[in-house]
Amino acid sequence: MTYNDTTPPAPLHAAPATRLDLAGDVAELAAALMDIESVSGNEAALADAVEAALRALPHLDVTRNGDAVVARTALGRAERVILAGHIDTVPLPTVPGSRGTVPSSWDGEVLYGRGATDMKGGVAVQLAIAATVTEPCKDITFIFYDHEEVAASKSGLGRLVREHRELLDATFGILLEPTNGTVEGGCNGTIRLEATTHGLAAHSARAWMGENAIHAAAPILARLAAYQPATVTVDGLDYRESMNVVRIHGGTAGNVIPDACVVEINYRFAPDKSPAQAEAHVRELLSGFELVCTDSSAGARPGLNSPAAASFVAAVGREPLPKYGWTDVARLGEIGIPAVNFGPGDPLLAHSDNEHVAADDIRACLAALSRWLG
Known part of the structure; x- marks a missing residue:
């Protein structure tokens, strides 16, 4: 789940060389993954450990690209599915006493630490399946990639699409983002635009000599405050x-009437729209204002219409839900691979100072995927 569009600060921890035990308890494996700090930009140590563990499995063909690792079975099955997950995390918390940090810690059967939900619990499930489901009914491509939590241009999955598209051919994909163990289809798209208002600078003691650009932005705020977002049904799932407004910039000093103000707007739109349609919707709402699109990512339709999706939903045994946030199922959808989100942990805990996941939730996700693949 993307965190922001900035490069995080330098890593706070140097990760030790670690040998991962893929055949033991998957919850303990998640803890071992969490103990290797991998804030975006510092994934190398974890990628090394993942690569070493996968190369020790003779039934897999392994490729390393930067800090992304791809492992594939080659059993000649009629179908091939992708199990994908990112290995990076958002920066560590700075609040003293926070439990969402590194190394991990246990409170009974609950695992605390950075990446517990987003998404080293899911990555542990991928690795456990790679080691234990050696004769799956479908061929599997396992993808472990870097730089998901920063700007989309840095994405390791995007780099794999550009440089190793042949490794990603599949009929269906599962992204092991946290979903509380429920299949979540597709995802909303996201677009950011900046609305700029202009004024005339003057000394605030003689304000009548200027024009206040921040005041000129008030109608933008009023229109957005009054805006009623839609709920859109797409292929049977309701996307909210x-x-x-997510940010406002304006003003130069405490005694100067501001001559410019920039209002940053984020629109999360249902996957029935393209980014171009979403941008047109924002422009219509804010007609009369100067708007510049700074970033956009298409959403993904639910991906539940294929036989593979139907059999997977049946194996999980729960009614599927929509994914409201943006995830990399959209990247898979763009290259023609229907995909869903499914993983352990509560997505509302992602990036929090209290990030945690129940051990049994990780085990339950592993059991569901093993049933389906076995």
Whole structure:
């Protein structure tokens, strides 16, 4: 789940060389993954450990690209599915006493630490399946990739699409993002635009000599405050939209009337729309204002229409839900691979100072995927 569009600060920990035990308890494996700090930009140590563990499995063909690792079975099955997950995390918390940090810690059967939900619990499930489901009914491509939590241009999955597209051929994909163990289909798209208002600078003691650009932005805020977001049904799932101001820049000093103000707007739109349609919707709402699109990512339709998806939903045994946030199922959808989200942990805990996951939730996800693949 993307964190922001900035490069995080330098890593706080140097990860030790670690040998991962893929055949033991998958929850303990998740803890071992969490103990290797991998804030975006510092994934190398974890990628090394993942690569070494996978190369020790003779039934897999392994490829390393930067800090992304791809492992594939080659059993000649009629279908091939992708199990994908990112190995990076958002920066560590700075609040003293936070439990969402590195190394991990246990409180009974609950695992605390950075990456517990987003998404080293899911990565542990991938690795456990790679080691234990050696004769799956479908061929499997395992993808472990870097730089998901930063700008989309840095994405390791995007780099694999550009440089090793042949490794990603599949009929269906599962992204092991946290979903509380429920299949979540597709994802909303996201677009950011900046609305700029202009004024005339003056000394604030003689304000009548200037024009206040921040005041000129008030109608933008009023329109967005009054905006009623839609809920859109796409292939049987209801996607909730939202449009919000997420940042405002303006002013130069405490005694100067501001001559410019920039209002940053984030629109999360249902996957029935393209980014171009989403941008047109924002422009219509804010007609009369100067708008510049700074970033956009298409959503993904639910991906539940294929036989593989139907059999997977049946194996999980729960009604599927929509994914409201943006995830990399959209990247798979763009290259023609229907995909869903499914993984352990509560997505509302992702990136929090209290990030945690129940050990039994990790084990249950492993059991569901093993049933389906076995």
